[in-house]
Amino acid sequence: MEVERVDAIEKVRHTLIELDIENIQQTVREALDAGTPPLDIALKGLGEGMKEIGELFQAEEYYLADLVLAGETMKEGMAVLEPLISGEATSRKGPVIIFTVKGDIHDIGKNLVGTMLSAAGFKVIDLGVDVPESKVVDTVKQSGASLIAMSVLITPMIGSVGEVVDSIREAGLRDKVKIAIGGACTTQELVDRFGLDALGRDAVDAVRIFEEWNDS
Ligand code: B12
Known part of the structure; x- marks a missing residue:
C-alpha cells in the first residue's frame, strides 16, 4: 500500500x-x-x-x-x-491577513497556505496578489487582525516586504502584529534584515507558526 x-x-x-x-x-x-x-x-x-x-x-x-x-x-x-x-472547520482563530506583495503575482502557494489555515480553524482575510502596503495597513486597522502572512517569490520584489514593515511601523502598529513570510526567494537573512517574526517553508509550517502565535 x-x-x-x-x-x-x-x-x-x-x-x-x-x-x-x-x-x-x-x-x-x-x-x-x-x-x-x-x-x-x-x-x-x-x-x-x-x-x-x-x-x-x-x-x-x-x-x-x-x-x-x-x-x-x-x-x-x-x-x-x-x-x-x-474540511468543515469553523473560523475560531485569527484572523490572519494573507497576501502576495506588491509587484508579485504568484498566488498558488499563498492560496494553499490560506486553505490550510482555514482548515485549521483560522479566519483568513485574503487580499490577493500585487498588494500595496497601504491596503495591508488599512486592513489591519479595520479588522483588528494581529497576524500577517506575507508571500514573496521573486527577488526583485523583496523591497515590497520592507515597505509593508515600514508602513506598519509608521502607523504605530508594529508591536501589535506578528508577521510571517514564505515563498521561493525567502531566507532567514531576509527575516533578520526586515525584523520579521518568522519564516515558513510550506503550508504545514505556516499552520504551526500561526497556531503558536494564536495560543500565546
Ligand atoms: C508557476 C510559476 C509562475 C506562474 C505563477 C502562476 C500563479 N498563479 O501563481 C507565472 C507564469 C505567472 C510566473 C511568472 C513569473 N515568474 Co514564476 N514561478 C512559478 C514557479 C514555477 C512555481 C511557483 C509555485 O506556484 N509553486 C508551488 C507553490 C505551492 O509553492 P510556493 O509558492 O513556494 O508556496 C509554498 C511555500 O513557499 C510556502 N509559502 C508561500 N507563501 C507563504 C507565506 C507564508 C507566511 C508562509 C509561512 C509560507 C508560505 O507555503 C506554500 C505551500 O507549501 C516558481 C518556481 C519556484 N521554485 O517557486 C517560479 C519562480 C518563482 N518564478 C520566477 C520568475 C523569474 C518569474 C517571472 C519574473 C518570469 C518572467 N520573466 O516574467 C514572472 C514574474 C511575474 C510577477 N510579477 O510576479 C522565478 C523567481 C526567481 C527569483 N528569485 O526572482 C522562479 C523561482 C523560477 C526560477 N527558478 O527562476 N511564475
Missing part, C-alpha cells in the same frame, strides 16, 4: 512536470484512491513538481509559456484537493 502511494505521488509530480493539464485531475484522483492524504499530494506531488519546473525554467529548458501552463495545471490539480483539505 505504501509503495502504491509513493508511486501515485510520483505520477502526480511527473504529470505536472510534463504539463499534462488533460490528465492531472485523473492522476490526483488515482492518488486519492490509493489512500494518499490530500495534503501529501499537494505538497509532495504538486509542490515538489513546481519546484522542479522552476529549476527547468532557470536552466532555460522551460520558457515563460511553460510556467503559465504549469500554474494552470497545478490549479486544476488543486481544484480536486482543496475541498478535501478545507
Whole structure:
C-alpha cells in the first residue's frame, strides 16, 4: 500500500512536470484512491513538481509559456484537493491577513497556505496578489487582525516586504502584529534584515507558526 502511494505521488509530480493539464485531475484522483492524504499530494506531488519546473525554467529548458501552463495545471490539480483539505472547520482563530506583495503575482502557494489555515480553524482575510502596503495597513486597522502572512517569490520584489514593515511601523502598529513570510526567494537573512517574526517553508509550517502565535 505504501509503495502504491509513493508511486501515485510520483505520477502526480511527473504529470505536472510534463504539463499534462488533460490528465492531472485523473492522476490526483488515482492518488486519492490509493489512500494518499490530500495534503501529501499537494505538497509532495504538486509542490515538489513546481519546484522542479522552476529549476527547468532557470536552466532555460522551460520558457515563460511553460510556467503559465504549469500554474494552470497545478490549479486544476488543486481544484480536486482543496475541498478535501478545507474540511468543515469553523473560523475560531485569527484572523490572519494573507497576501502576495506588491509587484508579485504568484498566488498558488499563498492560496494553499490560506486553505490550510482555514482548515485549521483560522479566519483568513485574503487580499490577493500585487498588494500595496497601504491596503495591508488599512486592513489591519479595520479588522483588528494581529497576524500577517506575507508571500514573496521573486527577488526583485523583496523591497515590497520592507515597505509593508515600514508602513506598519509608521502607523504605530508594529508591536501589535506578528508577521510571517514564505515563498521561493525567502531566507532567514531576509527575516533578520526586515525584523520579521518568522519564516515558513510550506503550508504545514505556516499552520504551526500561526497556531503558536494564536495560543500565546
Ligand atoms: C508557476 C510559476 C509562475 C506562474 C505563477 C502562476 C500563479 N498563479 O501563481 C507565472 C507564469 C505567472 C510566473 C511568472 C513569473 N515568474 Co514564476 N514561478 C512559478 C514557479 C514555477 C512555481 C511557483 C509555485 O506556484 N509553486 C508551488 C507553490 C505551492 O509553492 P510556493 O509558492 O513556494 O508556496 C509554498 C511555500 O513557499 C510556502 N509559502 C508561500 N507563501 C507563504 C507565506 C507564508 C507566511 C508562509 C509561512 C509560507 C508560505 O507555503 C506554500 C505551500 O507549501 C516558481 C518556481 C519556484 N521554485 O517557486 C517560479 C519562480 C518563482 N518564478 C520566477 C520568475 C523569474 C518569474 C517571472 C519574473 C518570469 C518572467 N520573466 O516574467 C514572472 C514574474 C511575474 C510577477 N510579477 O510576479 C522565478 C523567481 C526567481 C527569483 N528569485 O526572482 C522562479 C523561482 C523560477 C526560477 N527558478 O527562476 N511564475
